[in-house]
Amino acid sequence: MLExxxxxxxxxxxxxxxxxxxxxxxxxxxxxxxxxxxxxPQTLQMLVSIVLGSKQAMFIAWGIDKTMIYNxxxxxxxxxxxxxSMGQPLFEVWREAREELAPIVxxxxxxxxxxxxxxxxxxxxxxxxxxxxxxxxxTPVRDEQGxxxxxxxxxxxxxxxxxxxxxxxEETERQLRLFDQAPGFIAVLKGPExxxxxxxxxxxxxxxxxxxxxxxxxxxxxxxxxxxFFEWMDTVFKTGERLVATHVPFRLHGENIGVSTERYLNFxxxxxxxxxxxxxxxxxxxxxxTEQHQAEQALKASELQFKALVQAMPNGVWSATPExxxxxxxxxxxxxxxxxxxxxxxxxxxxxxxxxxxxxxxALWAGCTQSEIVYETKMRxxxxxxxxxxxxxxxxxxxxxxxxxxxxIGTTTDIHEQQKAAEELQQLNTRLERRVANRTAQYDRxxxxxxxxxxxxxxxxxxxxxxxxxxxxxxxxxxELEGKSLYGFVWHEDxxxxxxxxxxxxxxxxxxxxxxxxxxxxGTPRWISWHSSAERNACYFYGRHITAEKExxxxxxxxxxxxxxxxxxxxxxxxxxxxAHDFNNLLGGIIASxxxxxxxxxxxxxxxxxxxxxxxxESAQRAAALTHRLLAFSRRQPLAPKPVDxxxxxxxxxxxxxxxxxxxxxxxxEPEQDLWLxxxxxxQLENAILNLTINARDAMHExxxxxxxxENCFNIPDxxxxxxxxxxxxxxxxxxxxxxxxxxxEPFFTTKPMGQGTGLGLSxxxxxxxxxxxxxxxxxxxxxxxxxxxxxxxxxxxxxxxTTEPVxxxxxxxxxxxxxxxxxxxxxxxxxxxxxxDMGYFTLIASDGHEGLDILKxxxxxxxxxxxIGLPGLNGRDLAAKALEMYPLLKVLFITGYDxxxxxxxxLNRPGVELMTKPFTITDLASKISSMTEGx
Numbered sequence: 001m002l003e004x005x006x007x008x009x010x011x012x013x014x015x016x017x018x019x020x021x022x023x024x025x026x027x028x029x030x031x032x033x034x035x036x037x038x039x040x041p042q043t044l045q046m047l048v049s050i051v052l053g054s055k056q057a058m059f060i061a062w063g064i065d066k067t068m069i070y071n072x073x074x075x076x077x078x079x080x081x082x083x084x085s086m087g088q089p090l091f092e093v094w095r096e097a098r099e100e101l102a103p104i105v106x107x108x109x110x111x112x113x114x115x116x117x118x119x120x121x122x123x124x125x126x127x128x129x130x131x132x133x134x135x136x137x138x139t140p141v142r143d144e145q146g147x148x149x150x151x152x153x154x155x156x157x158x159x160x161x162x163x164x165x166x167x168x169x170e171e172t173e174r175q176l177r178l179f180d181q182a183p184g185f186i187a188v189l190k191g192p193e194x195x196x197x198x199x200x201x202x203x204x205x206x207x208x209x210x211x212x213x214x215x216x217x218x219x220x221x222x223x224x225x226x227x228x229f230f231e232w233m234d235t236v237f238k239t240g241e242r243l244v245a246t247h248v249p250f251r252l253h254g255e256n257i258g259v260s261t262e263r264y265l266n267f268x269x270x271x272x273x274x275x276x277x278x279x280x281x282x283x284x285x286x287x288x289x290t291e292q293h294q295a296e297q298a299l300k301a302s303e304l305q306f307k308a309l310v311q312a313m314p315n316g317v318w319s320a321t322p323e324x325x326x327x328x329x330x331x332x333x334x335x336x337x338x339x340x341x342x343x344x345x346x347x348x349x350x351x352x353x354x355x356x357x358x359x360x361x362x363a364l365w366a367g368c369t370q371s372e373i374v375y376e377t378k379m380r381x382x383x384x385x386x387x388x389x390x391x392x393x394x395x396x397x398x399x400x401x402x403x404x405x406x407x408x409i410g411t412t413t414d415i416h417e418q419q420k421a422a423e424e425l426q427q428l429n430t431r432l433e434r435r436v437a438n439r440t441a442q443y444d445r446x447x448x449x450x451x452x453x454x455x456x457x458x459x460x461x462x463x464x465x466x467x468x469x470x471x472x473x474x475x476x477x478x479x480e481l482e483g484k485s486l487y488g489f490v491w492h493e494d495x496x497x498x499x500x501x502x503x504x505x506x507x508x509x510x511x512x513x514x515x516x517x518x519x520x521x522x523g524t525p526r527w528i529s530w531h532s533s534a535e536r537n538a539c540y541f542y543g544r545h546i547t548a549e550k551e552x553x554x555x556x557x558x559x560x561x562x563x564x565x566x567x568x569x570x571x572x573x574x575x576x577x578x579x580a581h582d583f584n585n586l587l588g589g590i591i592a593s594x595x596x597x598x599x600x601x602x603x604x605x606x607x608x609x610x611x612x613x614x615x616x617x618e619s620a621q622r623a624a625a626l627t628h629r630l631l632a633f634s635r636r637q638p639l640a641p642k643p644v645d646x647x648x649x650x651x652x653x654x655x656x657x658x659x660x661x662x663x664x665x666x667x668x669x670e671p672e673q674d675l676w677l678x679x680x681x682x683x684q685l686e687n688a689i690l691n692l693t694i695n696a697r698d699a700m701h702e703x704x705x706x707x708x709x710x711e712n713c714f715n716i717p718d719x720x721x722x723x724x725x726x727x728x729x730x731x732x733x734x735x736x737x738x739x740x741x742x743x744x745x746e747p748f749f750t751t752k753p754m755g756q757g758t759g760l761g762l763s764x765x766x767x768x769x770x771x772x773x774x775x776x777x778x779x780x781x782x783x784x785x786x787x788x789x790x791x792x793x794x795x796x797x798x799x800x801x802x803t804t805e806p807v808x809x810x811x812x813x814x815x816x817x818x819x820x821x822x823x824x825x826x827x828x829x830x831x832x833x834x835x836x837x838d839m840g841y842f843t844l845i846a847s848d849g850h851e852g853l854d855i856l857k858x859x860x861x862x863x864x865x866x867x868x869i870g871l872p873g874l875n876g877r878d879l880a881a882k883a884l885e886m887y888p889l890l891k892v893l894f895i896t897g898y899d900x901x902x903x904x905x906x907x908l909n910r911p912g913v914e915l916m917t918k919p920f921t922i923t924d925l926a927s928k929i930s931s932m933t934e935g936x
Contacts, residue, residue, distance in 0.1 A: 011037050013045040017052030018072040023083050024052070032087050033065045043141055047152055057157070060141075062150035066090040066105065077157055079125030096129075097121045104138060108151045114138040118158060127824070128872050133162040185288070188272070189217060190281040194233055196220060197281070206263075206288055226251060233282055236269040240279045243269040247293050264293040316412040318346070320395070322405045324369035333412065338384030354380035354388050372397050372405050373449040378419070381412065390419035453528060453543035459506045461486045461499075464538065473545050475521030491517035491525045505532035505539050515546070590616045620919055641772065643795045644682045646725055647675045647710055653686055657708075660693045664703035672711040677799065678725040678792040680772040685792075688765040692729045692788050695762070699733030699786060706731050716791060719775045723794035730787040736780040744778055765790065817933055820844045820859075822852035822867040822879065823895070832866070835922050839929070849874025856883050862890065864933060869896040880908060891932050895920070 014025050014037065030036045034044075044062055051058045051071045059070035066089055075082040078093070085093040094101060100121055104114050115137040123132050136155035143149040176198060179186045185203040189196055196212040203212070210220050218230060226249070236243050246266045267286025271279045316333030320326045326346040329339075337352050339345040345352070353361055357379045368375040375395040380388040395410030426434070447454060447467050453474075454467040463481045470476050476489070490498045494516035501514040512532050517525040527550045528543040593616035597609060650657075650669060658667050689708075696706045709728040715721055736744065745766040762776075765788075769776040773793050780786035819841045823829050833843040844859065846852035849871040856862065865883055869876040880892045892908075894915040916928055 011045070013049040014052065015049075020070060020072045020075050020083075020086070021052045023086050024048070024069065027087055029087070032067060033063050034067055034087075041143055041149065043143065044150070047141065050152075054154075056154050058152070058154045060150060060152055061090045061105070062141075066150065068093055074155070077125070077155075080127055081125050094121075094123070096124050105151075108138040108140050109148050111140055111148055113140060118162065131159070131163075133158045183287070185284075185286055187212070187284040188281060189233075189284065192234075192237055194218075194230075194237070194282060224251070233269055236271050236282055237279050240271045240273065240277075242271065247289060263288055263290045265289065316391075318349075318410045318412070320369075320408040320410065322369070322397075322407065324365055324408070336383060336414075337381075352382045354382070356380075368395070369408070371449065371451070373445070375408070375410070378415070381414075389414055389416035391415060453541070453545070455481075455486075455541045455543070457486060457502070457539045457541065458537060459502070459534075459539065461502055474518055474526060489518055491519055493517070501530070501532065502539060505541075506534045590620055617921075641679050641681055643677050643797060643799045644680055644685060645675075645677055645799060646685070646727060646792075647671050649682060649686065650689070650708065650710065653689070656690065657693050660690060661697045661706055665697055665700055666705040667708070668705060669708045670710070674712075675710050676712050676723065676725050677795040677797070679795040680774070680792050681768075684768050684772075688768050688790065689727065689729075691762075691765055692790075695788075696729055696731035696733065696786070699731055699735070701734070704732045704785075712794070713791070716775075718777070719791055720773075724774065724791040725794060727790040727792070728787060730785065732785040735782040735784050735786050736778075737782050741778060741780055745776070762788075816840060816842050817863040818842045818844065818859075818861060819864045819866060819929070820846065820852060820855055820862050822846045822849065822865070822871065822876065824848055824868060824871055828868075828895075831922070832925065835926055836929070839926060841929075848872055849876065849879040852879055853882060856886060860887075862887070864891045864893065864929065866893045866895065866929070869894050877908065880913070893928060893932060 014021065017024065034040060037045075040048075044060070047060050048069055051060060051069065054071060055073060057071070057073035057077055059068050059074050061068055067087055068085060068090055070078075070086070078085050081093060090105070091098045091102070100119065104116075108114055117135050119134050119136070121132050121134065122129050124130075134155050135158055136153055139152045140148045141150050141152055179198065179200045183202065185206050186198075186200045187196060187203055188198040194217040196215055196217070199212040204210075207221075212220050217233065221229075224230075229250075232243050232245070235241075244267075247264050248267070249262055250265050251262045265286050266289050267284060270283040270285070272281040272283055274280050316336060317330040318326055318333060319328045326349050329342045329345045329349075331342075334342050334345055337345055339352075350358055350362065361377060361379050364377055365375060374397075376393070378390055378392050381391045382388050391412045392415050393410060393412045395408045397405040398407050398409055400406045450467055450469055451472070453469050455470075456464040456466075458464065462485050463483065466478050466481045468478065470478065470481060474489070481489070487495055487498070497514065498516050501512065501516075505512045513530065514532075515527060515529045518528055520526050525547075526545060527547045529546045531542045533540050593612040597612040597616070600606070600609060600612070650671070654667075654669070661667050693706065700706070707728075707730045709726070709730070711726050711728075712723070713726050714723045716724065716726075745762045762778075766776045769790055769792070775791045777789045777791070778786065779789075817840075819836050821829065821832055821836070821843060823832070823845075824847055829845055829847065833845060836843045844855055844862070846855055849867075850873050852865075852867065853874060856865075865880065867876040867879055871879070876894060876896075880894070883890055883892070889912070891912040892914075894913075896915065896917060912932070914928065914932060916925065
């Protein structure tokens with residue numbers, strides 16, 4: 001290793017070169033194989049001057065050891081190998097690539113120049129293996145005797161370009177595979193001649209195997225009947241405008257076929273454009289809709305036949321929408337009523353119903369359209385001459401393919417004479433009999449036509465009767481259920497819950513409700529929402545099928561979680577600039593303190609060592625706190641309400657807020673004395689305040705002031721009565737118009753430019769407030785600023801403080817237990833064993849997971865495994881899992897720079913396994929190890 005000299009080199013050929021030039025001038029070259037710079041050959045001096053003066057990555061390998069001298073651009077390629085690589089042998093610097101580079105170097109030293117446009121090397125320049133690609137040339141350089149003394153290499157790293165091209169090829173192949181599996185036909189044609197570059201399997205199945213690739217469309221389809229397809233494609237290529245066509249007839253004529261083969265297509269011609277906007281080809285996608293076209297034509301013919309039949313009938317016929325709005329009446333009915341047109345009769349049909357009959361007719365019609373049961377009734381209808389005559393009116397719902405009602409068809413028949421005769425007979429029956437008969441018929445119809453599950457059981461759960469809906473919903477006939485116990489059909493996990501619900505229903509006079517799963521005939525579960533009641537020795541159940549609602553609720557929860565996480569990550573992204581500034585300041589304090597500490601130690605001075613140590617430690621602790629705060633913002637979690645001191649929380653994140661608003665804006669915090677506690681999720685509250693702060697900053701383009709007010713309040717207008725903590729953020733920015741305020745909390749609505757905001761900020765804050773039983777209010781004046789008030793409910797209790805005292809000074813009273821430390825960071829590998837040895841432990845050390853696993857296999861009796869999680873090769877989690885398989889009682893301490901909640905997997909959440917996050921103090925580490933080994 002070359003020492004660094006404090007003086008600068010006087011040689012002009014070493015001038016310039018930025019940081020590497022300064023490094024070259026400071027090295028003690030007399031200790032290297034090259035010797036003092038003044039003895040260097042003129043050729044080497046000239047090459048050094050060229051390398052230091054170049055912006056391109058270059059290096060020189062000189063002498064038998066191939067000592068390296070390089071410039072700033074090449075230092076970037078070296079990564080973490082720089083600056084230790086300056087003046088070192090080539091194969092010491094790139095030892096991992098020796099096998100690939102040695103033949104090339106040998107060829108150069110034999111006098112041959114080597115140029116390569118691409119070479120693939122695996123390098124460890126950032127502490128881990130990575131694939132790299134380079135274009136370079138090795139030029140041999142001869143000394144005064146004509147012998148090759150070294151070589152000169154300018155190079156360009158092409159790793160990003162090569163990997164990007166590879167990803168592009170893979171993505172193109174993946175897209176073509178997807179196209180090939182598409183249900184519709186797809187083709188890609190190139191140039192104005194429309195040459196086939198791709199056609200998927202559906203295209204060949206539909207149009208036959210014609211060896212499309214490489215042919216023009218006219219060559220591939222010489223037998224097409226309609227030239228319009230070619231003309232359309234020519235137009236798309238010339239104009240660059242998309243063409244969409246539906247139900248277009250497509251005909252092909254065979255050589256010996258007298259009639260054409262006709263199909264109907266829906267398709268799109270989409271122009272393919274290059275980066276300059278020029279059309280280079282055409283993308284074709286479409287579907288064969290022949291069967292749909294034929295079905296629609298058949299339907300039109302059927303409708304024409306139906307209308308002809310209706311007009312010939314001596315009865316009135318009418319139709320209505322699924323919601324019950326009459327939209328058409330037959331000519332016979334229009335003439336019978338004396339209406340001016342079908343539209344008038346459909347629009348005002350209740351005007352022809354007798355006033356006494358209208359309420360019942362209207363109510364029954366509304367009920368039938370809602371329940372989708374057959375509508376049938378009698379009413380008095382006004383004829384063209386003004387006489388009201390009795391009619392029987394009947395309507396049935398017409399169901400579509402998906403069993404939904406798409407219209408109602410009804411008839412009306414004049415039964416006035418029959419009704420008069422029937423009235424005479426009905427007078428012979430008593431009113432009670434009529435009521436009983438009508439009610440029985442209604443109940444029976446409801447029982448039979450109900451789309452919900454109805455059942456009657458005994459207290460023992462045995463079915464007495466069930467309605468036909470069980471067949472539609474669960475697949476069981478009435479005969480399969482009646483007389484059987486309902487517990488035989490309940491999903492096995494819900495049997496006890498069902499038993500308790502039936503017992504409650506049997507012992508209560510009130511309606512009880514519960515949800516459970518029933519086993520469908522096919523063996524899958526179905527969610528049913530039950531309402532039950534009991535009378536005498538019978539239980540009555542009314543069940544609604546809610547499986548779809550349950551699935552939608554679960555899907556909604558997942559989407560809400562994803563949106564909440566996306567907004568958190570957007571907020572963290574907004575902070576990166578300010579956080580980088582803070583970390584640079586903190587690292588500056590640490591580096592400066594350590595530099596002064598080293599300097600004073602070299603002079604033997606100890607008077608200020610404690611001061612420098614305290615400064616470095618304080619800066620490191622502030623950096624750790626900042627890191628932990630960012631991890632808390634980015635983690636994924638559901639809402640976990642707990643008591644929150646809002647004032648304390650604001651001051652904890654004050655640094656993040658000030659970095660968010662930036663130097664051009666002033667942040668002012670005005671809290672009320674004795675601010676109440678509130679009940680909410682503290683992490684979500686931090687995220688909400690951060691999002692509102694960022695919105696305020698974006699509204700103050702020229703700078704301004706953001707005021708955060710914290711106060712207690714109660715009985716706020718438009719907010720539910722109660723006591724609240726108000727968090728108000730007021731800016732003097734651009735404000736919002738009335739139209740923008742109406743849409744401010746809509747998800748994905750944003751006034752920011754494309755790519756600068758998701759539009760989720762205010763909607764997520766609004767959702768958080770509602771879930772926390774609070775309220776979000778926005779007031780704004782365009783051009784003057786905006787105030788956003790977040791009201792959260794008051795918490796009446798108090799926060800429980802953590803009184804656990806850490807072990808500050810673990811005593812060296814333990815026996816010589818064995819600790820295995822597995823860590824890839826050399827500083828930790830050097831410092832931690834000193835702490836363990838001072839505490840009385842015997843320490844084994846490994847630099848990666850594979851080395852640690854070898855020690856575990858060959859050295860039984862290890863008491864504690866201390867391992868980093870992010871190890872190269874075999875990571876710490878997999879190492880611990882293998883170790884616990886071999887030694888189930890082994891204790892494990894993970895140390896990591898990541899957040900605990902997203903790193904430690906569930907399988908390792910067990911007694912004897914714990915985790916510490918970096919950075920930590922030596923005292924904290926010693927306390928943790930002592931606490932883990934005390935109970936052994």
